[in-house]
Amino acid sequence: GAGVSQSPSNKVTEKGKDVELRCDPISGHTALYWYRQSLGQGLEFLIYFQGNSAPDKSGLPSDRFSAERTGGSVSTLTIQRTQQEDSAVYLCASSLEGLGAGYNEQFFGPGTRLTVL
């Protein structure tokens, strides 16, 4: 595809359930990023993948959050035992090169709006 795609676009779940969010980066992009944007808040950096590895996971809000990337392409962000405060828009981005490179323009997907009831 031409851009970063995310699925689902909307997800409503009940408190305590697990959810999986998916991101398909632009083909050939080596780096992939996850962010969270809560209502009225700025973008919060969650995690960054260079290839299949994440050099820094300290941005994940709690141990209920995990992310993986396989084959250097698709990534999934999993939230276990969801809480109401997890409600937010989860955004994914990809770039041709990773952080640490001078030119690593990030391109964003449309996001997944997660609502935890």
Add this chain to the structure above:
Amino acid sequence: KQEVTQIPAALSVPEGENLVLNCSFTDSAIYNLQWFRQDPGKGLTSLLLIQSSQREQTSGRLNASLDKSSGRSTLYIAASQPGDSATYLCAVNGGFKTIFGAGTRLFVKA
């Protein structure tokens, strides 16, 4: 710890006016800085990326500057149009993280 601040938080201008949005950051050890726009309920659109070795970048009516030593970047919008109304975000790229400012909400009146 990198902190990114954007001023003003909101701005309303008449159509045709030139304007400047400001972004400041606390840690000058950055690789690059990127400006985005976000329309309500939408994702982010990349506007300009400035590498740490560059002083400015231009695209159409947009010009972004970077002064790494003072921890500042500006986004200049010339001859503003109602279609420029959006939230403008700056993002600073360090080694393993990208830190965003809270944004400037711009409204251009016709």
